[in-house]
Amino acid sequence: MKRIIYEINESFRIAFAQIRANKMRSVLTALGVIIGIVAVTLMGTAISGIDRGFQNSLAMLGDDVLYVQKWPWGPVEDWWNYQNRPIIRPESAERLNQIIEDTPGSLLEIAAPVVARGASVKAGENQVNGVAVFGTTGNYARMMSAEFKEGRLFNEAEAASGRQVCVLGFDVAEALFATTSPIDQMVLIRGQPFMVIGVLAKQGSFLGLFSFDSQAIMPLNAYRKYFGVHANSAQLRVKVRDKNRMDEAKEELIGAMRRVRGQLPGERDSFSINQQQAFREQLDPIKQGIALAGLFITGLSLFVGAIGIMNITFVSVKERTKEIGTRKALGARRRTILLQFLIEAVSICLIGGAVGLSLTFGLCLLLQATMPSLPVVFSFSLVIVSMVVAVVTGVVSGFAPAWGASRLDPVDALRYE
Amino acid sequence: MIEIEGVTKLYKMGSETIHALLGVALKIHRNEYLAIMGPSGSGKSTLMNMLGCLDTPTAGRYEFNGKHVAAMSDDELAEIRNREIGFVFQTFNLLPRSTALSNVELPLIYAGFSAQDRRARAIEALENVGLGNRMTHKPNELSGGQRQRVAIARALVNRPSIILADEPTGNLDSRTGVEIMELFEQLYDQGNTIIVVTHEEDIARHARRIVRLRDGLIESDRPAD
Numbered sequence: 001m002k003r004i005i006y007e008i009n010e011s012f013r014i015a016f017a018q019i020r021a022n023k024m025r026s027v028l029t030a031l032g033v034i035i036g037i038v039a040v041t042l043m044g045t046a047i048s049g050i051d052r053g054f055q056n057s058l059a060m061l062g063d064d065v066l067y068v069q070k071w072p073w074g075p076v077e078d079w080w081n082y083q084n085r086p087i088i089r090p091e092s093a094e095r096l097n098q099i100i101e102d103t104p105g106s107l108l109e110i111a112a113p114v115v116a117r118g119a120s121v122k123a124g125e126n127q128v129n130g131v132a133v134f135g136t137t138g139n140y141a142r143m144m145s146a147e148f149k150e151g152r153l154f155n156e157a158e159a160a161s162g163r164q165v166c167v168l169g170f171d172v173a174e175a176l177f178a179t180t181s182p183i184d185q186m187v188l189i190r191g192q193p194f195m196v197i198g199v200l201a202k203q204g205s206f207l208g209l210f211s212f213d214s215q216a217i218m219p220l221n222a223y224r225k226y227f228g229v230h231a232n233s234a235q236l237r238v239k240v241r242d243k244n245r246m247d248e249a250k251e252e253l254i255g256a257m258r259r260v261r262g263q264l265p266g267e268r269d270s271f272s273i274n275q276q277q278a279f280r281e282q283l284d285p286i287k288q289g290i291a292l293a294g295l296f297i298t299g300l301s302l303f304v305g306a307i308g309i310m311n312i313t314f315v316s317v318k319e320r321t322k323e324i325g326t327r328k329a330l331g332a333r334r335r336t337i338l339l340q341f342l343i344e345a346v347s348i349c350l351i352g353g354a355v356g357l358s359l360t361f362g363l364c365l366l367l368q369a370t371m372p373s374l375p376v377v378f379s380f381s382l383v384i385v386s387m388v389v390a391v392v393t394g395v396v397s398g399f400a401p402a403w404g405a406s407r408l409d410p411v412d413a414l415r416y417e
Numbered sequence: 418m419i420e421i422e423g424v425t426k427l428y429k430m431g432s433e434t435i436h437a438l439l440g441v442a443l444k445i446h447r448n449e450y451l452a453i454m455g456p457s458g459s460g461k462s463t464l465m466n467m468l469g470c471l472d473t474p475t476a477g478r479y480e481f482n483g484k485h486v487a488a489m490s491d492d493e494l495a496e497i498r499n500r501e502i503g504f505v506f507q508t509f510n511l512l513p514r515s516t517a518l519s520n521v522e523l524p525l526i527y528a529g530f531s532a533q534d535r536r537a538r539a540i541e542a543l544e545n546v547g548l549g550n551r552m553t554h555k556p557n558e559l560s561g562g563q564r565q566r567v568a569i570a571r572a573l574v575n576r577p578s579i580i581l582a583d584e585p586t587g588n589l590d591s592r593t594g595v596e597i598m599e600l601f602e603q604l605y606d607q608g609n610t611i612i613v614v615t616h617e618e619d620i621a622r623h624a625r626r627i628v629r630l631r632d633g634l635i636e637s638d639r640p641a642d
């Protein structure tokens with residue numbers, strides 16, 4: 001046991017001496033492994049980054065909220081069928097709430113309509129363009145995932161009377177009121193005065209595409225006054241009582257919505273029920289695509305790298321045939337020789353792996369510095385994965401030549417010139 | 418200590434069969450100093466490799482310290498070579514990138530000695546061959562004679578039962594050759610068993626017993642005069 005540890009030690013020493021003596025050759029040989037490791041780690045980083053980004057983004061959609069909309073999330077082929085659906089009116093939320101109330105043991109808790117459009121928000125000299133302005137009812141408070149930095153959402157009474165109050169997203173509040181608290185201040189939304197009664201805490205962006213922090217929320221009735229036509233087409237958000245029974249809740253909601261819409265039996269639903277799950281499912285092919293491309297590049301470069309390493313190990317065995325003979329004469333067993341050349345191949349791969357990892361790490365830092373909104377995740381498990389990949393590549397590619405070396409006849413090896 | 422009988426070694430070269438050894442019998446005892454002589458191609462190296470357990474006979478019996486070698490596996494032979502036999506080669510066969518000390522330590526790694534024990538023993542062996550001041554030199558920083566001394570230290574370091582030297586002076590000038598033979602003399606006096614293969618009478622004269630080979634057969638086996 002002790003002996004094999006000494007042998008492995010010695011093998012590493014020899015391997016590194018050998019690599020040092022053949023620097024250029026070793027670097028060129030390691031190139032395939034370097035590229036392979038960069039590919040596999042970048043892939044891992046991208047996938048976990050997307051995952052992380054989605055986790056954050058989806059959390060904001062709420063995992064216990066169903067969205068009733070004209071269009072489903074995700075691609076459709078027969079788009080004309082959806083195009084011709086009647087719009088979903090905000091008033092449907094009231095009908096829906098009525099039905100929910102009348103259903104004993106309903107899995108649904110409450111529905112709120114949400115209408116939206118882009119608008120500019122102004123306070124004094126400051127102006128923010130392209131803010132997502134939402135109109136909704138007081139029930140919205142029950143399904144909001146965002147936290148308040150300060151203030152509150154309008155209540156049912158304020159909403160019903162259409163008071164001109166609003167809640168600002170973090171970035172909007174920051175931009176308009178750098179030094180003072182926005183609470184009780186007036187802002188102009190599309191030129192109409194609104195009093196700020198709340199500010200949301202920072203939420204981040206949806207995959208770096210659009211920001212949740214650039215929004216403003218106002219009572220639906222106030223919204224109606226100024227954005228009339230746009231107020232007719234809404235989405236309904238429905239909070240579910242038990243998020244472990246989403247599927248049943250969805251079934252119930254479909255039934256309830258059909259009643260609201262007065263649909264006949266046999267008719268196709270004239271609405272779609274969306275939930276964050278749909279996003280996850282949409283994401284899967286993207287992740288699979290990245291994984292496939294990454295694995296392909298990784299596989300290809302590791303394959304090329306492995307052949308290079310196999311070749312260099314064969315050369316190394318050939319060059320050192322006499323040394324192998326000498327070692328055998330001094331008492332090296334087959335195992336010893338096998339280990340020595342395996343370790344040599346593995347060492348080249350490990351060096352390649354370390355270089356590849358550093359490259360990826362540098363790349364990640366660069367990405368993070370240039371695009372801070374990108375969710376880049378360089379995890380420790382990547383280090384483990386790439387080291388394992390490197391070792392496996394080394395063992396696989398070094399095995400044939402090392403095996404050959406271990407089987408050499410000592411006398412033949414000693415006579416080799 | 419060593420007993421061989423009817424040892425034959427055949428090499429097949431295509432359709433031709435070369436008889437390197439044709440039924441050789443030999444007994445070697447502890448603390449003998451033996452020279453194996455003969456013209457080139459007479460089978461000296463083949464016999465030496467056989468005695469050193471580097472090779473197994475095609476036919477015949479070989480007992481080393483009472484153990485039957487012919488039936489041993491590769492790894493068992495490696496074990497015997499490591500513990501019982503010290504090789505000295507004509508071309509020194511040192512590892513070029515390792516220091517004298519590391520070269521001498523090598524057999525001890527295969528024997529499973531700890532780093533400290535290896536170091537201590539290797540230093541002792543190098544001092545024994547008069548190279549106490551050259552331990553950190555690499556082979557290319559040493560003269561031929563010094564390289565062969567390192568090789569001899571390496572052969573000695575694991576305290577083998579026997580030292581086998583195949584033409585140890587073949588690559589050395591005659592003056593250095595004489596120095597090396599004096600070193601063997603000294604090792605013999607310390608109680609080592611030594612077999613030297615040579616085709617030079619001057620060298621063979623140092624031994625106490627001379628075995629002459631011709632065409633794979635023992636021609637004569639008698640004490641040196």
Ligand SMILES: Nc1ncnc2c1ncn2[C@@H]1O[C@H](COP(=O)(O)OP(=O)(O)O)[C@@H](O)[C@H]1O
Pocket residue numbers: 412428429430435436437455456457458459460461462463464
């Ligand atoms: N591995 C081998 N393959 C084929 N022939 C060999 C081999 N080793 C030795 N021989 C032959 O066996 C004979 C004896 O060789 P060897 O023992 O090396 O002689 P010596 O050392 O006395 O010069 C020679 O004819 C040589 O060519």
Ligand SMILES: [Mg+2]
Pocket residue numbers: 461462463
């Ligand atoms: Mg010879």
